[in-house]
Amino acid sequence: MISVDIRKGESLERALRRFKKKYEKAGILREVRNKSYYLKPSAARRVSKSRRY
Numbered sequence: 793m794i795s796v797d798i799r800k801g802e803s804l805e806r807a808l809r810r811f812k813k814k815y816e817k818a819g820i821l822r823e824v825r826n827k828s829y830y831l832k833p834s835a836a837r838r839v840s841k842s843r844r845y
Contacts, residue, residue, distance in 0.1 A: 794818060 796811040798804070815821070831839070 794820075 794811065794814050796807050796814065798807045
């Protein structure tokens with residue numbers, strides 16, 4: 793679980809920005825989108841090949 797401690801004198805906006813960076817770096821949203829529906833292995837290979845180029 794991602795957590796961000798607010799430092800002394802730090803604004804909430806800055807803490808939220810740090811949280812968003814950690815969230816994106818961890819790849820949580822990407823993982824949720826990938827697992828939101830089943831994709832057959834052959835279709836997954838097709839999608840990954842098309843994303844490479």
